Amino acid sequence: MRDIMSRTTVSNSLSRLVCDRRRALIGLLSGLVVVPSSASCKSRAGEIVLPDLRRRSDTDDSAAFARALELGAPVYCPAGRGSGSDGAYVLSSVPLISDTTIRGDGSSSILRLAPEARSVFIGLSSPDTPLENVALSDFRIEGRVTETGFKEHWNLISLAGISILRIERVEFIGFAGDGLYLGAEHQGVAREPRMIRDILVRDCLFDGVNNDNRNGISVTGGEAITIDGCRFRRCSRPDMPGPIDFEPDAFPFYKLARLRVTNCDFEACGGNVGQVSIVIPPVVPPPRDVLISGNRFRGYRGTGGDVAVTINRQPDSATPAMRCVIEDNVGIDGHGGVQIFSGKDITVRNNRWADYAGRSLFGYNESTAGVLDVTVMGDQFVRCGWRDGIAVAVYKGDGIALEGLLFRETGNGTPGAAPLYLGPGRIRRLSLIGNDWRGNPASAGLVIVERGADYLPGTTRVAGNLVAEGRSLPAF
Structure with missing residues (x-):
């Protein structure tokens, strides 16, 4: 045991000697007088210990940092060795x-x-x-x-x-x-x-x-x-x-x-x-x-969405595809989950949004907005729209697929409350496939179509949706 302890003591002494020699070399290269410190022994081979380059005339640590960077080696900032009264490095x-x-x-x-x-x-x-x-x-x-x-x-x-x-x-x-x-x-x-x-x-x-x-x-x-x-x-x-x-x-x-x-x-x-x-x-x-x-999004107190996208133009066939994927996110207690004001080739899938005051939206109704070729698949909207009354809004777009979505406890009991709102912009090629609309007693309707919306029901595809007894989707 004494032999092991002796070898350990020698090893530690050699390590301290190497550290002190490295510090002395840095001091020689930088023209500084360096006092050995145990903090430098936490540094790795070839590193510069930042406080070793600080001069008494320095008002903070900025000049020492500049000297360290000029030497071209990695810089190590040991805790508690800065010029601040609490050991912080002031820069x-x-x-x-x-x-x-x-x-x-x-x-x-x-x-x-x-x-x-x-x-x-x-x-x-x-x-x-x-x-x-x-x-x-x-x-x-x-x-x-x-x-x-x-x-x-x-x-x-x-x-x-x-x-x-x-x-x-x-x-x-x-x-x-x-x-x-x-x-x-x-x-x-x-x-x-x-x-x-x-x-x-x-x-x-x-x-x-x-x-x-x-x-x-x-x-x-x-x-x-x-x-x-x-x-x-x-x-x-x-x-x-x-x-x-x-x-x-x-x-x-x-x-x-x-x-x-x-x-x-x-x-x-x-x-x-x-x-x-x-x-x-x-x-x-x-x-x-x-x-x-x-x-993961929690407790948002802003006025936007957890994810918001706008390219500030109405996309068309000449607009480059974005290849944007928004997936597997979880949000709770926010304003709006996903808000795509404008964009092309966007996939939103397998996200869960719960307890949102406002709505997720796709394609805002402005001349510089709208969506093209957007798929929303497998998302869950639970207790969304508790203030605004709407969980999801599609305002303006072409080629929008809502597939396998789950709506639960959406809306707020007002006459216009619904899991899905359509309009008032131009909407073409909308698909509602395999969505679960059950369990939304606070929503007056399941889908609300804005009066006067530029909407062609004949371009809508509806199939495989789950609806509670006594309720129905509009006759698209």
């Missing part, structure tokens, strides 16, 4: 560079926005100096929304163009604007396009703290963007879009493709568009290859 708009890796010890490694600063990290890609290969993990970023209130463009991380970005197990707390902003542009004298590509945001927390912010994540353009397993809490004030917003500005160079929002959890969020929103100006091509799957 002001630190520019990220390519081939950067930054990690901490989890939520105890706090990176805090400096007073009057707008961002913790910023990044700008250009054709000559692209920003690429950045990995951020295992730390907490704190904003100052409780002190500053809403500041629309004060984003904790703000990147204008980046390729190959990995953000994992990072907590974004108290942002005044966005937690994470991914901009496919540089807003200088003239708007210049930038590439956003190959983005993964996984297992992160976005907590707006007081719902007095913009969005958890904003994306203006890009491709191969995945947001997976993240949690969103108390995001978005009433006049902002919502926790996740894909929304280009009105410039034709923007593109969105291969978007994934999967296995995320939303609670007590707000906004006026949607918890996952896709808003595309008319001059921007519709997004392609979109998957919104396996998410």
Whole structure:
């Protein structure tokens, strides 16, 4: 036993010696005098320990971060070693560079926005100096929304163009604007396009703290963007879009493709568009290859939907197919489940929406809206429309299939209450196949057709529906 303990003691001593020598080498390279610290022994081989590069003349940790990034090695932020009185790292708009890796010890490694600063990290890609290969993990970023209130463009991380970005197990707390902003542009004298590509945001927390912010994540353009397993809490004030917003500005160079929002959890969020929103100006091509799957929505206090999509045009045969799939999501206690104002080639399947005040909708009745080739299959609508009286509305569209849906306890007992509302826009090729309309005593009718709607019953296909005894669907 004494021999084993002796070998262990020697091994620990050698490890400390290696750590101290590595710190001394970093000090030599950076021109600093470094005092050995046990915290550096938690670092991995080749990593730079951030506080080792802080100088006495530094007012916060921003300059030390810049020195660390210039050395080109991974940066480690040990918990409790920042310049803040509580050991937080205080940072002001630190520019990220390519081939950067930054990690901490989890939520105890706090990176805090400096007073009057707008961002913790910023990044700008250009054709000559692209920003690429950045990995951020295992730390907490704190904003100052409780002190500053809403500041629309004060984003904790703000990147204008980046390729190959990995953000994992990072907590974004108290942002005044966005937690994470991914901009496919540089807003200088003239708007210049930038590439956003190959983005993964996984297992992160976005907590707006007081719902007095913009969005958890904003994306203006890009491709191969995945947001997976993240949690969103108390995001978005009433006049902002919502926790996740894909929304280009009105410039034709923007593109969105291969978007994934999967296995995320939303609670007590707000906004006026949607918890996952896709808003595309008319001059921007519709997004392609979109998957919104396996998410959980609870306690939404905004005025939009859990999932909201608009391409701001009436689609036709020349409109590119979106190949958008919204599946296996579960929502409870919200405003509207899925709201597709306009779009083409969209599949909504196997979702469950319960206890919604408002309605899900497909194809809004405006000249710049409507849907084409939309299938809603296997969704459940339980106690939906308890305030508005309607569970699902189809306002305007062509080629809409409602198949295998379940409606239970929908409506609110008013004369116009119903599981399904049709009109007042132009509706063609509607299919009602194998839906279960039983168990809706608070709905006056099962399907309400708006008077004066531009609706051709002869194009409707109805088959295999389940209806309670004594009730019936309209004679389409």
